[in-house]
Amino acid sequence: xxxxxxxxxxxxxxxxxxxxxxxxxxxxxxxxxxxxxxxxxxxxxxxxxxxxxxxxxxxxxxxxxxxxxxxxxxxxxxxxxxxxxxxxxxxxxxxxxxxxxxxxxxxxxxxxxxxxxxxxxxxxxxxxxxxxxxxxxxxxxxxxxxxxxxxxxxxxxxxxxxxxxxxxxxxxxxxxxxxxxxxxxxxxxxxxxxxxxxxxxxxxxxxxxxxxxxxxxxxxxxxxxxxxxxxxxxxxxxxxxxxxxxxxxxxxxxxxxxxxxxxxxxxxxxxxxxxxxxxxxxxxxxxxxxxxxxxxxxxxxxxxxxxxxxxxxxxxxxxxxxxxxxxxxxxxxxxxxxxxxxxxxxxxxxxxxxxxxxxxxxxxxxxxxxxxxxxxxxxxxxxxxxxxxxxxxxxxxxxxxxxxxxxxxxxxxxxxxxxxxxxxxxxxxxxxxxxxxxxxxxxxxxxxxxxxxxxxxxxxxxxxxxxxxx
Numbered sequence: 434x435x436x437x438x439x440x441x442x443x444x445x446x447x448x449x450x451x452x453x454x455x456x457x458x459x460x461x462x463x464x465x466x467x468x469x470x471x472x473x474x475x476x477x478x479x480x481x482x483x484x485x486x487x488x489x490x491x492x493x494x495x496x497x498x499x500x501x502x503x504x505x506x507x508x509x510x511x512x513x514x515x516x517x518x519x520x521x522x523x524x525x526x527x528x529x530x531x532x533x534x535x536x537x538x539x540x541x542x543x544x545x546x547x548x549x550x551x552x553x554x555x556x557x558x559x560x561x562x563x564x565x566x567x568x569x570x571x572x573x574x575x576x577x578x579x580x581x582x583x584x585x586x587x588x589x590x591x592x593x594x595x596x597x598x599x600x601x602x603x604x605x606x607x608x609x610x611x612x613x614x615x616x617x618x619x620x621x622x623x624x625x626x627x628x629x630x631x632x633x634x635x636x637x638x639x640x641x642x643x644x645x646x647x648x649x650x651x652x653x654x655x656x657x658x659x660x661x662x663x664x665x666x667x668x669x670x671x672x673x674x675x676x677x678x679x680x681x682x683x684x685x686x687x688x689x690x691x692x693x694x695x696x697x698x699x700x701x702x703x704x705x706x707x708x709x710x711x712x713x714x715x716x717x718x719x720x721x722x723x724x725x726x727x728x729x730x731x732x733x734x735x736x737x738x739x740x741x742x743x744x745x746x747x748x749x750x751x752x753x754x755x756x757x758x759x760x761x762x763x764x765x766x767x768x769x770x771x772x773x774x775x776x777x778x779x780x781x782x783x784x785x786x787x788x789x790x791x792x793x794x795x796x797x798x799x800x801x802x803x804x805x806x807x808x809x810x811x812x813x814x815x816x817x818x819x820x821x822x823x824x825x826x827x828x829x830x831x832x833x834x835x836x837x838x839x840x841x842x843x844x845x846x847x848x849x850x851x852x853x854x855x856x857x858x859x860x861x862x863x864x865x866x867x868x869x870x871x872x873x874x875x876x877x878x879x880x881x882x883x884x885x886x887x888x889x890x891x892x893x894x895x896x897x898x899x900x901x902x903x
Contacts, residue, residue: 561588561602563902565653567660571894582608586621596628600640619721621672632685636693637678639722643691643735644749645669645786646773653900657782657821657835657870659880660896663862664815664841668788669771670716676725679733687740696720697731697753698767700798705805711843711859714813715769715790718755729754731767743777755792763797782821782833789814796848808856811848815841821870834869863887868896877901 564585570578588602602622610616624638641649647656647665651672656662665671679693698718703710709717720726731753738746750770756762771788795809802808817839825832844859868882880898 557592559590561590561903562586563652563654563900565898565900568897569659569894570896571892573891573893588622598626600624600626621674632683634681635678636681639674639676640679642673642675642695642733642749642751643679643737644673644733644751644769645671645771645788646745646775646784647671648673652902653880653898654872654876654878654902657819657833657880658837658866658868658882658896659898660884662817662819662837662839662866663864664786664788664817664839666716667713667841667843668715668790668813668815669769670713670719673715673719674721675731675733676722677730687738689737689739690735692732692734694730694732695753696722696725696727697729697757698755699726699757700755700765700767700792700809701726701757701759701762703798703802703809705802705807705809708807710807710809714792714810714843715767726757726759728757745773745775747774748772763794765795765798766793767791768793780823782823782835784819785817787814787816796850799848799850800854803850803854808847810844810846810859812846813841813843814845815839829872829874831872832869833871835867837864837866839864839866860888862889876903 562585565583566580567583568578568580584604584606585608586602586604588600590601591599593599600622602620604619604621605616606619607614607616610618620639622638622640624636624640626634626636628634643649645665647661648669648671650656651661661671675695675697677693677695679691679695682690684690697720698715699720700718703718707717731751733749733751735749736747748771750768752766752768754764755767756765758764767790769788769790771786773784773786775782775784777783790813792809792811795811799808817837819835819837821833821835823831823833840861840863842859842861844856845861846858847856849855864884864886866882866884868880871879873879878898878900880896880900882896884892884894884896886892
């Protein structure tokens with residue numbers, strides 16, 4: 434019998450139907466056939482009919498098998514994992530978004546930074562989450578050792594239709610929240626995303642800003658070390674989120690472009706008597722869509738290229754007014770930009786980032802703050818280099834030691850206020866971190882590291898951490 438594998442599914446189905454009808458017709462045809470002239474000839478006719486019936490049945494079985502094989506070979510609709518909120522947990526070994534992909538940091542491509550993708554056709558509603566428990570023990574002041582449930586996050590995503598989804602995320606920090614406790618409850622993300630074309634999506638609501646390597650991909654399973662690096666917390670105030678609207682374009686050449694309009698920072702709440710501004714200038718004045726001043730909006734853009742497997746190269750820029758026409762304040766603008774790269778050749782995971790911020794027209798405001806310990810800086814910046822190596826992997830287990838060197842200055846320069854009034858620039862802090870991540874599964878990681886500070890030597894510490902994401 435001639436092979437039928439090259440036939441189309443419709444041709445095979447028609448063939449099967451024809452064979453079934455032929456088999457059904459054989460007994461009826463036999464009943465209508467003329468009576469045999471002898472018993473011998475009648476027996477011969479019945480034997481021939483039985484042979485033909487068996488041949489038809491065998492051919493029908495063969496056609497059905499080929500039809501079943503053809504159906505299993507039909508291409509299935511592509512399904513993209515649902516993007517999780519907040520850079521979304523889930524599980525790249527060393528860099529995944531909150532969506533739940535699982536691979537190792539050394540072998541995985543550089544993390545996708547909120548790239549818009551076709552809406553997943555899996556469950557309409559998906560629960561995501563991540564959390565971390567950290568232990569910090571200063572080596573020169575063991576009495577300040579501390580264990581903290583740093584954050585507990587639950588996300589809810591709902592696919593409204595095949596082109597529209599809702600992404601939300603609620604975060605609790607420091608375990609307990611009340612008027613007398615240090616905890617905080619915050620909405621980290623709450624936006625609607627609509628796929629306009631196969632390559633272009635629109636977002637509206639509260640979303641993480643596309644800046645650096647960590648801001649959109651900040652789950653504990655997605656970065657090395659117990660604590661997030663200083664450059665992407667002190668200079669880029671991870672997790673930095675704003676309310677607004679943006680477009681996300683994924684091009685066929687591996688380039689992802691993001692840009693839009695959003696709320697900005699609020700310099701009118703700068704507390705010169707506090708050290709918060711020295712810890713993170715922008716972290717102390719972010720608004721997080723909490724009754725945010727919105728007379729003026731900011732503009733932002735980001736580009737990330739992944740045209741070579743395992744390589745990510747990108748940059749981002751934000752600029753926005755920060756005084757919103759408030760009485761007694763000059764017009765002041767924050768500009769923050771960064772360039773970054775990540776390369777994962779083989780077992781290696783290498784990354785680098787530089788970020789710089791600038792605040793304009795600080796002189797007039799600082800003159801009213803003279804005498805306080807924390808004036809508004811004119812510029813602040815930082816960079817880091819990081820290298821990790823997947824030393825061992827067996828099944829879901831993976832072990833990756835790493836080293837990171839970073840330098841940052843939260844008050845590199847101040848505007849000139851005149852002799853005796855201009856504050857001295859801060860000293861540039863240098864931190865060396867050596868440690869390892871051990872993944873029990875792509876969604877659960879145990880971490881340990883040691884950090885040494887060049888300027889503030891009393892901050893030297895040993896850290897342990899347990900993190901999860903799903």
